[in-house]
Amino acid sequence: MDVLLQQLLNGLILGSLYAMVALGYTMVYGILELINFAHGEIVMLGAMVAVSLLTLLVGAGVPVPLALFLALGAAVAVCMLTGILVERVAYRPLRNAPRLAPLITAIGVSIVLQNLAMIFWGRQYLSFPPVQEVQVYDWMGATVTNVQLIIVGVAALTMGGLLLLVNRTRLGRAMRATAQNREVAGLMGVDVNRVIAVTFAVGSALAAVAGLLIAAYYGIAHYNMGFTLGLKAFSAAVLGGIGNIPGALLGGLLLGVIESLGAGYIGDLTGGFLGSHYQDIFAFFVLILVLVFRPSGLLGERVGERA
Amino acid sequence: MKSKLLIALVLASMAGGVGASETVMIGCVAPLTGPQAHLGKDIENGARLAVDAINASQPTLGGKPVQFELQVEDDQADPKTATVVAQKLVDEGAKGVIGHLNSGASIPASRIYADNGIPQVSPASTAVAYTHQGYETTFRLMANDSQQGKALGQYAAKLGKRVAVVDDRTAYGQGLIDEVVKAVQASGAEVVGREYTTDKSTDFTAILTSIKSKRPDVVVFGGMDPQAAPMIRQMRTLGMKIPFMGGDGMQSAEFIKLAGPAAEGVIGSSPGLPLANMPGGAAFTKRYTERFGKIQIYAPFSHDAAEVLIRAMLKADSAEPEQYLPELAKTQIDGIIGPIAFDDKGDLKDGPVTLYQVKSGKWETLEIMGGASAR
The missing domain is CATH 3.40.50.2300 (Response regulator)
Structure with missing residues (x-):
């Protein structure tokens, strides 16, 4: 029982990270019907900026809370700027082009960002400086650490903030209007270009926070870390119903838990025929099942609520 | 004037004498460019130290004085480049090869050496497959995986x-x-x-x-x-x-x-052993540092790779691969890295x-x- 509980906890922590990244995919898709494949790279950028700056500041003797704040601020700023720039340069000129064109551009942007990061930071792994003593708490036979609690807490806060932004503010209403019908929203006096740019900025800021959390959790950052992560988060967004914000949350958490349980039990279930490195089979099998029976994802039919 | 001519004649004949000593080419391949360049240089320097020491002892093969020459090539840690430089060494008439560093380079290159009967001693490759391809010409001085x-x-x-x-x-x-x-x-x-x-x-x-x-x-x-x-x-x-x-x-x-x-x-x-625990570690470190600076990892191994190749040639009294290969397989020497003997695959016996x-x-x-x- 304690093993199951531990696996569920593992899954929820992993899932909250997926969910934060999935939100970025879903927001952009909701507004532009564009799959922004470069989003995983924005997360990587956030992680790399935060880790390098944090290492520098902590090394220079800056107090840890201040260093964390500055590193996070810088990561958010860099990611927001990159997000806005990518939208302006790579997506806006193609907004009325056939759908395949911006998709290909998105893949191109992803490769460009990855290679720029490789040139700037090199191929080696960056390590997250030990800023916080890890404390392990026992809870009903399972363990959880203060770092994990912080991660889940920060993830919940930022995602809650996003929901408030989308549902309760004037900007959120403009975003929802743009998502429903871009032309009509424009006719109603919504500055569509600005709203789209802001959407990218908000998604990228979330990505920066996610990047910092991921680097803190795993202790490492690498120019290549955004690719698989982006793919998983994208799957989570599709699982929950792409374009739907609560769907991204649900999809992310679900994917994390499924992966965790899959990796934990697949070996025992198949009598050792499939090892734990096949954990992704579980996740993607569930994804296929959901898409076969509910093509728009778990929460996909609530089109009206998408951002 | 006459005496000057005489001296010139004597000098010329001496030069001729040196020229008459035969040169045996030994290939040495490692990545000399790219991220592993420092390790490749380590291999080259280690081998050079051994070759120079043996040359200084005025070795003979078949009664004739002989000098060994290290022909260094860069495989860029790349399997394809490895086969290209391997072919180059074969064409230029190398009688034995020290290298390569990476298993991924040693394995494809080993086929070219084996096809031409040229013995290859790797100072660094650890993948089991390298010596297990059925070639008689593959040897290594590192414990395998x-x-x-x-x-x-x-x-x-x-x-x-x-x-x-x-x-x-x-x-x-x-x-x-x-x-x-x-x-x-x-x-x-x-x-x-x-x-x-x-x-x-x-x-x-x-x-x-x-x-x-x-x-x-x-x-x-x-x-x-x-x-x-x-x-x-x-x-x-x-x-x-x-x-x-x-x-x-x-x-x-x-x-x-x-x-x-x-x-x-x-x-x-x-x-392998840590440098400090190698039987010849201290003396080798001194010799190496005086000439090249800091040892990375592989220098003692490439030194001994050159040593076992040349010792086998001297024992067989021939630099021809088919003559000295049996001697190489029977190697029993105390190297810098410890006692060296090969098993029937060419792996180091009891590799530490x-x-x-x-x-x-x-x-x-x-x-x-x-x-x-x-x-």
Whole structure:
């Protein structure tokens, strides 16, 4: 029982990270019907900026809370700027082009960002400086650490903030209007270009926070870390119903838990025929099942609520 | 005027005498450009030290004075380039080859050497496959991955009777862990869990939780440092305080940097003896440092690679590969790295493996398994 509980906890922590990244995919898709494949790279950028700056500041003797704040601020700023720039340069000129064109551009942007990061930071792994003593708490036979609690807490806060932004503010209403019908929203006096740019900025800021959390959790950052992560988060967004914000949350958490349980039990279930490195089979099998029976994802039919 | 002419004549005849001593070309291949260039240079310098020392002793082959010449080539750690430079050495008439560094380069190149009957002694390649292709011309001076896995497994069994293993499903990780499992079982311990990951994963909490539930005494990982570092961190956060071990893929300074405080107490193995424990280590370090500076890793091994090649030629009294290859296979010498003899595959007999442990943020020698210390 304690093993199951531990696996569920593992899954929820992993899932909250997926969910934060999935939100970025879903927001952009909701507004532009564009799959922004470069989003995983924005997360990587956030992680790399935060880790390098944090290492520098902590090394220079800056107090840890201040260093964390500055590193996070810088990561958010860099990611927001990159997000806005990518939208302006790579997506806006193609907004009325056939759908395949911006998709290909998105893949191109992803490769460009990855290679720029490789040139700037090199191929080696960056390590997250030990800023916080890890404390392990026992809870009903399972363990959880203060770092994990912080991660889940920060993830919940930022995602809650996003929901408030989308549902309760004037900007959120403009975003929802743009998502429903871009032309009509424009006719109603919504500055569509600005709203789209802001959407990218908000998604990228979330990505920066996610990047910092991921680097803190795993202790490492690498120019290549955004690719698989982006793919998983994208799957989570599709699982929950792409374009739907609560769907991204649900999809992310679900994917994390499924992966965790899959990796934990697949070996025992198949009598050792499939090892734990096949954990992704579980996740993607569930994804296929959901898409076969509910093509728009778990929460996909609530089109009206998408951002 | 006359005396000057005489001197000139004498000088000319002396020069002719030197020219009459034959030159035997020995190839030396390693990556000399790219991220591993410093390791390649290490190999070149080690071999040069051996060749120069032997040349100074005025060697003879078939009664004629002979000089050995090192022909150095760059394989860029790339399998394709490795085959190109291998062919070049063959065409230029190399009689033996020291190299290559990477198993991925040694293996494709070995075929070209074997087709032309030219002996190849690698100072660094550890993949089992290199000497197991059925070629008579492949030799190496490093313990291979299977010898390393055996040492890791035996030590793990010493630490506890319940061993859990994880590998990253690469040829290296899987091969290493297969040997660990065999050695653990042969030592009377039990493998209580075998889990798998990939060489791109960073989240291991699920498999570690599953391992934890099987209550092992020690965990052995076959893979590289970018996975090993998050893995040990996650083990500690899951409250697993048991020892963590792995092969040379994680026995690196990078691992300590990435794992941070969690690296403390981790055990990593590496083929070969530490320089300080090599029988000829101190004297060699002095000779090498005077001429080239700091030894990286491979210089003692490439020195001995040159030594076994040339000694076999001198013993057979011929530089022709078909003449000296049998002598090479029968090599029995005390090298810098310890006693050198080959088994029927061309692997170092009883190749030593060193276990290191992280203490206060540094790899410290823990125990030497196999090799000279076992004799």
